Amino acid sequence: MALSLPLIPAKTLTATTTITQFPENPKTLNLKQCKTIKELNQIHAHLIKTRLLHNPRIAQTLLESAAIVLPEPMNYAISIFDKLEEPDSSDYNIMIRGFTSKQSANEALILFKEMCERSVQPDEFTFPCILKACSRVHGLKEGMQIHGHVMKSGFGSNGLVQNTLIHLYGNCGEIGVARHVFDAMSERNVITWNSMIAGYTRSGCWEEVVELFRNMIEMDVGFDVVTLVCVLTACGRLADIDLGEWVDEYAEANGLKGNPTLVTSLVDMYAKCDRVETARRLFDQMPQKDVVAWSAMISGYSQANQGREALALFHKMRKTNVEPNEVTMVSVLSSCAVLGALETGEWVHSYIKKKRMKLTVNLGTALVDFYVKCGSLESGIEVFKKMPSRNVLSWTVLIQGLASNGQGKRAIEFFNLMLEENIKPNDVTFLGVLCACNHAGLFDEGRGFLVSMSRDFDIEPRIEHYGSMVDILGRAGLIEEAYQFIKNMPIEPNAVIWRTLLASCKIHKNVEIGEESLQNIVRLEPAHSGDYVLLSNIYASVGRWEDALRVKIQMKDTGVKKTLGCSLIELDGTIHEFFAEDNLHPHSEEIYNATEDMIKQIKLAGYVPNAAEARLDAEEDNKEAYVSYHSEKLAIAFGLIRTSPGTTIRISKNLRVCTDCHNVTKMVSKVFNREIVIRARNRFHHFKDGACSCMDYW
DNA sequence: TTAGGGTTAG
Numbered sequence: 001m002a003l004s005l006p007l008i009p010a011k012t013l014t015a016t017t018t019i020t021q022f023p024e025n026p027k028t029l030n031l032k033q034c035k036t037i038k039e040l041n042q043i044h045a046h047l048i049k050t051r052l053l054h055n056p057r058i059a060q061t062l063l064e065s066a067a068i069v070l071p072e073p074m075n076y077a078i079s080i081f082d083k084l085e086e087p088d089s090s091d092y093n094i095m096i097r098g099f100t101s102k103q104s105a106n107e108a109l110i111l112f113k114e115m116c117e118r119s120v121q122p123d124e125f126t127f128p129c130i131l132k133a134c135s136r137v138h139g140l141k142e143g144m145q146i147h148g149h150v151m152k153s154g155f156g157s158n159g160l161v162q163n164t165l166i167h168l169y170g171n172c173g174e175i176g177v178a179r180h181v182f183d184a185m186s187e188r189n190v191i192t193w194n195s196m197i198a199g200y201t202r203s204g205c206w207e208e209v210v211e212l213f214r215n216m217i218e219m220d221v222g223f224d225v226v227t228l229v230c231v232l233t234a235c236g237r238l239a240d241i242d243l244g245e246w247v248d249e250y251a252e253a254n255g256l257k258g259n260p261t262l263v264t265s266l267v268d269m270y271a272k273c274d275r276v277e278t279a280r281r282l283f284d285q286m287p288q289k290d291v292v293a294w295s296a297m298i299s300g301y302s303q304a305n306q307g308r309e310a311l312a313l314f315h316k317m318r319k320t321n322v323e324p325n326e327v328t329m330v331s332v333l334s335s336c337a338v339l340g341a342l343e344t345g346e347w348v349h350s351y352i353k354k355k356r357m358k359l360t361v362n363l364g365t366a367l368v369d370f371y372v373k374c375g376s377l378e379s380g381i382e383v384f385k386k387m388p389s390r391n392v393l394s395w396t397v398l399i400q401g402l403a404s405n406g407q408g409k410r411a412i413e414f415f416n417l418m419l420e421e422n423i424k425p426n427d428v429t430f431l432g433v434l435c436a437c438n439h440a441g442l443f444d445e446g447r448g449f450l451v452s453m454s455r456d457f458d459i460e461p462r463i464e465h466y467g468s469m470v471d472i473l474g475r476a477g478l479i480e481e482a483y484q485f486i487k488n489m490p491i492e493p494n495a496v497i498w499r500t501l502l503a504s505c506k507i508h509k510n511v512e513i514g515e516e517s518l519q520n521i522v523r524l525e526p527a528h529s530g531d532y533v534l535l536s537n538i539y540a541s542v543g544r545w546e547d548a549l550r551v552k553i554q555m556k557d558t559g560v561k562k563t564l565g566c567s568l569i570e571l572d573g574t575i576h577e578f579f580a581e582d583n584l585h586p587h588s589e590e591i592y593n594a595t596e597d598m599i600k601q602i603k604l605a606g607y608v609p610n611a612a613e614a615r616l617d618a619e620e621d622n623k624e625a626y627v628s629y630h631s632e633k634l635a636i637a638f639g640l641i642r643t644s645p646g647t648t649i650r651i652s653k654n655l656r657v658c659t660d661c662h663n664v665t666k667m668v669s670k671v672f673n674r675e676i677v678i679r680a681r682n683r684f685h686h687f688k689d690g691a692c693s694c695m696d697y698w
Numbered sequence: 699t700t701a702g703g704g705t706t707a708g
Contacts, residue, residue: 064699093699128700163701170702194702201703226703233704264704295705302706330706337707366707396708428708 037072040065044080059084060091067098074098074107089115089123096126100133108133109142116149127155131164140172159185163192170199194226201230209234210243225262232265236272244269260286264293271300276309291325299331307335308575311344326357330366337366337373340652340679341570345370349383359387365394372401375650375677375684392426400432405684406693408440427459434468438475439683439694446472467497474504475697483513495525502531506538507697514538526558537659567631567653571642578634587638595629595637602667610660632661632678636668645673652679657698666690 044062047053053062059080067077077098084091092115099108112130115122122130127150134143147165155161162185169178178199185192193216200208213231216223228247235244248266251257263286270279283289283297294317301310314332317324324332329352336345349367357363364387371380384390384398395418402411415433418425425433430453437446450469453459466489473482482501486493498520505514518535532555539548565580578585585591599607632653639649657665657680669676670690678685686693 068699090699097699123699125700132701160700167702189701191702196702198702224702229703261704266704268705290704292705297705299705325705327706334707360706362706364707369707393708400708426708432708 037070037076040070040076053083056084056086056088060094063091064094067094068101071102074102074104087120089120089126092120093123093125093129096129096133100129100136103136105133105136105139109137109139112146122149122153124155124158124160127153127158127161128164131161131168135164135168135171138172140168140174143168143172157186159187159189159192163189163195166192166195166199170195170202173203175199175203175205188221190222190224190227193221194224194230197227197230201233204237206234206237210238210240225256225259228256229261229265232262232269236265236269239273241273241275244273260288260290260293264290264296267293267300268296271297271304274304276300276304276306289320289322291322291328294322294324295328295331298328298335302331302335302338305338307339307341310335311339311341323355326360326363329357330362333363333366333370337370339570339575340374340568340650341573341575342374342376342650343570343573344575345374347573361387361389361391361394364388364390365397368394369397369401372397372405373679375405375679375686377402377405377407390423392423392429395423396426396429396432399429400435403432403436403439406439406686406695408436408438408442411436412440412442412445425453425457425459427453427462427465430457430459430461431464431468434465434472438468438472441475441695443472443476463491463494463497466491466493467500470497470500471504474501474508477508479504479508479510479513483516493520495521498524499531499534502534502538506534506541509538509541511538511542511544563655565631565653565655567635567651569635569639569649569651571639576635576638578631578638580629580631582631582634585634585638590641591634591638592629594641595633598633598637598640598668598672599664602664602671605667605671607663607667610658610663630658630661632657633664636665636676639676640668640672640674648675648677650677650679653681655681657685662692662696662698666692 040062044053047058047062052058063077063080063084066072066080067074070076074095077095081087081091081095092111095111096108099105099111108130112122112126112133115126127146130146131143134140134146143165150156150161150165162181165181166178169175169181178196182188182192182196193212197209197212200206200212209230213223213227213234215221216227228251232244232247235241235247244266247269251262251266256262263282267279267283270276270282279297279300283293286293294313298310298313298317301307301313310331314324314328314335317328329348332348333345336342336348348370352359352363352367359367364383367383368380368387371377371383380398380401384394387394395414399411399414399418402408402414411432415425415429415436418429430449433449434446437443437449446469450461450465453461453465466485470482470486473479473485479501482504486497486501489497498517502514502517502521505511505517514535518531521531532551536548536551536555539545539551567578569576569578576585578591582588583592632651635651635653636649639651643649657678662685665676665678665685665687667690668674669687676685676687678687680698683694683698685698
């Protein structure tokens with residue numbers, strides 16, 4: 001190995017400058033007190049000059065300072081190590097630890113190999129050190145070889161070694177093997193338990209984390225902050241607020257709230273347990289917030305569907321000197337995706353480029369997901385192609401994105417490419433594939449995929465897959481067959497399945513099966529307003545006005561509240577929110593005028609308001625007016641007056657698009673020569689030249 | 699000299 005000794009010239013070591021600082025007997029030198037490389041240089045030079053470096057103990061202390069105490073690169077330590085006449089196991093241990101702690105675990109492994117070749121026997125500390133190195137680089141294969149070595153060397157029942165083995169296997173996803181080592185141990189300490197719990201945490205086995213924690217308490221093992229951090233993570237994922245609060249109280253009572261990692265875990269737990277305000281309070285109280293704390297709070301908002309708060313917090317973070325990392329950006333992009341905030345997300349994308357952040361699999365996938373969820377398919381595909389590596393999730397978000405945007409055939413092409421690249425699809429991938437078949441009208445293919453997923457890929461279809469199949473049949477107009485399919489399903493149908501059928505009944509005007517569907521839905525899930533609206537619309541569409549009204553009244557009587565329609569449009573990075581008939585917007589009057597204007601113009605081109613739905617939605621006299629001011633119409637009109645001609649208008653809304661709004665948007669796309677993308681509750685609609693990508697089925 | 703912890707997309 002190359003020698004690079006940045007020696008201070010001997011002449012600087014004058015009695016007045018340096019030597020006098022040393023104690024008389026250099027053996028008592030505490031080299032670990034060296035704070036800088038310069039100090040170490042001086043001592044090193046002195047030891048060479050006085051020949052004390054030939055003393056192995058002194059040399060080893062120097063080595064330890066260079067390799068472990070100082071944060072310098074390993075070159076210096078290497079130069080000392082290479083000069084050792086006969087390095088023993090403890091010298092090797094120091095070097096292995098140094099490499100591992102300085103992120104060069106591979107070099108640690110090379111050195112261990114060299115140690116074995118030079119017949120230096122590993123001691124009880126060597127194995128924990130080298131196993132930690134394996135763990136760092138997820139070197140399962142190397143770790144297993146060393147495990148074999150451990151057994152041969154007789155350290156198989158050494159507690160330290162076993163703890164590190166648990167950590168290694170847990171860290172490499174071999175949680176079963178980790179548990180095997182754990183179960184075989186005769187004595188376990190807190191670290192043993194924590195290593196096992198940490199492994200379960202890493203593998204997402206949240207129930208096991210809680211179970212082990214309860215065992216720890218029952219068996220009186222004791223626990224510490226590390227245990228609690230893992231338990232809190234599990235509480236968040238399991239939405240176990242009771243245990244989470246218990247941990248919080250324990251931490252409070254035992255003065256652990258000063259530990260930033262623990263508080264970050266509390267923030268995460270509260271946010272995931274739907275207590276975002278509590279999380280924010282804790283977050284605000286943290287005196288020092290690192291990137292993980294910020295990311296946890298941002299992702300808390302993002303997951304609680306509070307995208308605007310997430311973005312606001314991200315902007316606040318940018319004013320501090322804490323640099324966001326890839327993980328932060330994943331949550332920020334997810335918020336943009338949920339909000340449909342294309343401009344903001346595009347800005348985030350350029351920010352990622354400017355900061356030269358690594359396009360990790362997660363970050364790349366989040367970007368693809370963001371673009372396709374904003375209906376910006378080409379950008380999504382471009383990012384996807386540029387990703388240095390992709391996993392099943394990356395493919396799945398792309399397939400789902402293409403499918404929900406009405407590009408079913410293209411989605412299936414990507415699915416085939418995925419198989420060619422030997423990426424194994426999972427259950428969610430198949431949801432995307434079935435969705436693609438649905439939107440592309442690929443009826444036979446859909447049926448084929450449903451069979452294939454269990455036969456060829458060993459994935460049991462879940463209720464969602466059956467639901468997708470019901471949708472495929474319904475779209476094809478095979479209502480009766482869809483009904484029989486539900487009856488013969490191996491799983492008990494839920495409200496979603498019946499709702500899917502109900503929606504098909506609406507399109508194909510099948511009153512009889514529609515009625516039965518609603519009965520089933522009401523039985524399973526009484527308080528869902530959309531179903532009543534759908535049935536009511538079915539009656540209306542076949543002219544059964546009294547029945548339609550009866551359903552409306554029934555809806556009122558049973559206390560089912562209609563969800564308020566809400567549409568969002570982003571202009572110059574600001575998100576504007578509209579509710580049906582609202583006048584909350586500061587430019588309300590202007591927007592209403594624009595909406596009237598828009599309707600007037602499309603009427604000239606032949607638009608006739610949809611009487612059926614208008615009639616039902618209307619309160620008394622102002623029948624037409626009511627539908628005219630559905631939230632997406634207001635948002636589109638606002639988009640028309642605030643963007644330059646030809647610009648694509650992008651809206652996201654919380655409900656399905658109603659028939660009248662769908663007609664209006666088609667007409668607007670033609671009359672005003674605009675592409676309009678509406679992201680609705682269940683799918684995307686791309687309007688262009690008077691037609692929609694959903695082919696009028698949604 | 700030795701072992702364990704928090705944030706991320708479908």
